Amino acid sequence: MTEDAVNDAEWENPANWYAGFFYHSSRDTRVLVPQRGTGLGVTLNLSRPAGLAIGLAIAFGIVALIIAAARRL
Numbered sequence: 001m002t003e004d005a006v007n008d009a010e011w012e013n014p015a016n017w018y019a020g021f022f023y024h025s026s027r028d029t030r031v032l033v034p035q036r037g038t039g040l041g042v043t044l045n046l047s048r049p050a051g052l053a054i055g056l057a058i059a060f061g062i063v064a065l066i067i068a069a070a071r072r073l
Contacts, residue, residue: 003029022046 001009010016010028017023023033024047031051032042044051 007033 007028007030010025011023011033013025016025016028017036020036021043023043023045025045026047028045028047031045031048031054033045035041035043044055046052046055
């Protein structure tokens with residue numbers, strides 16, 4: 001089985017999707033994978049170190065913005 005075939009099979013497996021939005025597959029070599037449903041855009045593969053790091057950076061950035069906005073009130 002080729003790498004692309006493994007990646008596609010992992011993407012199609014519903015067990016690798018949490019809440020229909022979060023993707024986690026250690027067998028999939030991609031960091032960014034196509035979103036489910038619409039096929040528009042990409043989502044992070046949270047089982048890849050780079051994907052997890054990007055996801056955490058985005059989450060911390062959002063929290064920092066919320067805290068900064070709350071302090072201005």
